[in-house]
Amino acid sequence: MSAQQLPVIVIGAGPVGLAAAAHLVEHGIQPLVLEAGASAGAAVREWSHVRLFSTWGEVVDPAAEKLLAPTGWTRPDPATYPSGGDWAERYLQPLADALGDRVRLGAAVTGVSRAGRDRIVDADREAQPFVVHVQYAGGREERILARAVIDASGTWTTPGPAGGSGLPALGEKAAAGRITYRVPDLEDPAVRARYAGRRTAVIGSGASAFTALAYLAELAKSEDGRGTHAVWVLRRGISGATFGGGEADQLPARGALGLAAKAAVDDGCADAVTGFRTEAIERADDGSLVLVGEDGRGLQPVDEAIVLTGFRPDLSFLSEVRLNLDERLQAPVALAPLIDPNQHSCGTVYPHGHRELSHPEQGIYLVGMKSYGRAPTFLAMTGYEQVRSVAAAIADDTEAADRVELTLPETGVCGGAGLFDAPDTQQTDGGGCCAPAPQLIQLGAPAATSSGSSD
Template identity: 60%
Template sequence: MAYPVVVVGAGPVGLAAAAELVEREIEVLVLERGASAGAGVSEWGHIRLFSQWPELVAPAARRLLEARGWDGPAGDGYPTGAEWVRDYLAPLAETLGERVRSGAEVVGVARRGRDRVVDEGRDTEPLAVHVRYADGHEERVLARGLVDASGTWVAPNPLGGDGLPALGEANAVEAGRLSYRGPDLSDPVVRERFAGRHVVVAGSGHSALTALVSLAESATVTWVLRRGAVGDTFGGGDADELPARGRLGQRARHAVEAGRVRVVTGFRTEAVEVQPDSRVALVSDAGRRIDDVDQVIALTGLRPDLGWLSELRLELDPTLQAPVKLAPVIDPNVHSCGSVSPHGVRELAHPEPGVYLAGMKSYGRAPTFLAMTGYEQVRSIAAAFAGDHAAAERVELVLPESGVCGGSGGYGGDDASGGCCGTAAGPELITLGALVRSSN
């Protein structure tokens, strides 16, 4: 019996994998836990992407869609997440038809009749993919292979500075004072809720910069960084080969320099205290405090959910939780310049035959993943499933430089010492311009 390749996640990379497999006439089944394709992207639909349309449409997907009369987005514009779903992901899922099942959560994968300890039959027995549907019924799907493109969106990193939730963090979430998503200020109700409030934004990535820029016009913003200095957090500016990414960093820099954002560096949150007036206070591991906070937005990165893969034999880097052969070239302690080497099935393979992590999940805890990286990954993986080993090994990928040299380094400064990134600085409190608090 010919079993399908199961793809977990109907996001950009999962649907691209399906298109690659369909093009090679390999049976595929895409399982999406959300209510529709692109469900994760829809949750940040108000955000405009750094990449332009030509970089956001997978080559095999384009061929599949155009063969069915799809008239793709014209020009080189930068879509929002919502536009990406509406104009590309949703039509692609519709074209794939019954190969895509929504409301289908994968809760476990194993070799049929074998747990991870058993050697016999691992290379001959199919995978058993356990699925729970939105209506409550369960199913076991047998598969010849698995492409986990489920991403990391559902597993945000906590605010706590040691990788665990800070003391009281769960209480602040329950009280509605802490969230892990940037607000959609295009919604008047949301905009009014933040106007004039004291908002703490924690994080140094592009999601945090986006939140800073959007909030700085109407809220009192404190920007909390674990690193000891701002350093290259604003990115490469005009040197960034993704111009929209460079402009975002410049806008964030201007907001700080204009005094609309107060920056606190070297702050690793140990506790979140819900105060009597229902506001919260953040306390660092050094005893420093940020009081009278109306809302905390923790944008400290994402991590892979590996729990449902526990019966498979994966070979993951102990630091990044990425495939061991891929981890050295994506390590954020070393890389930040678009210096990721071309990679495909060779770097993504695991001891478990036919199992691959692709897309953002393949990067583990490393940030700055680009869609075009995932598209090349799944092209290589599909070629391997088809037995086209030459195509699988022939991996070509050129990523746009960020304009920032070196890596994130350590918490002492989070900037590489020497080279063009300068010398790491110690923890300091930076207040640029006047800090104005509006009345509640």
């Protein structure tokens, strides 16, 4: 069988992986999607209670919609906001069904290489197909040859730790029973009881932390949540950019989310602790947790901790292919400068495609959230543009691959370096590189919470 007759392996049946398959089908190329979970959108289903801050119109891929049209699928109102559960049930599952046997579930990719060539061997390397090692849920193993590999496996399974050094804090693993690394579903009675009337540390400064703060504030104001209080732990100080773009954000629900977090602090439902990098998590005599900073400062005990410090890519199964990744972000080198939070925190990057995502090992692409490595602020529509370009490149349609077919929204604010206590040099009263810092507005229910960044 010639290389052109082999399938393109897509790792992950999330939003971006399934979109990649749809674009490949559009080019007449056979995809094979390998999903480790038991259903399409397995990661998205784990945050099914969270409402996206992108509308339906922004989280449905055009090629996927074309593939769905003959099935009688009806697109939801493009101006409304789906939850993760809505996204999975009303879009991802129908899309996987439309792809049929081109999607395999319970299929975990454990290795990718070149057939007969390990990472070291140069000889005739590019002429060899990729070989993808798969382990199925029942224990069976298989190796599949592929003409190209698109890794859209996301970062959901590898959340960042509480430790400020990037390593788990001392005692973090021992305290695992009181720590979660996901936004809790406070509509679930058992989960609600875990946090109601208790002190909870929320560690992190992004959209997920905003979400948790807003949810806990809503719980604190409810009849059964009296006494609920949050302690928001930030590694940086609070500046005008801390809460995002507010009314200046071109994704209004994303801006409202930051303002809801600000309201939680201003209303007294949460205390903010700034400049705190967790070194250890100790157990008090009553079983509560004491967060200790690198400077030796200990916070008042909390009953629970929600650690929302971002995600990182799992590169272990790609160790035999030659990737060119930025040493800090673990993102493709050509993409890294566009998304590096050491340089800016705008969360705004121009649309990019196969050229920024290419590697020395031709024919393998990291796309979706995984392409961002450890950088935050990924949008689903960014991933859709990525795979549109990548699929065209695999189909040798360079003109289409190089074309830009997306305009991304601005966050509405830029806060300078986003990772440490550097001055917010880009934030000025006159607007700086973006708009002025937002002012607090009063909100009702918590705003939408997620961009749909899980792949």
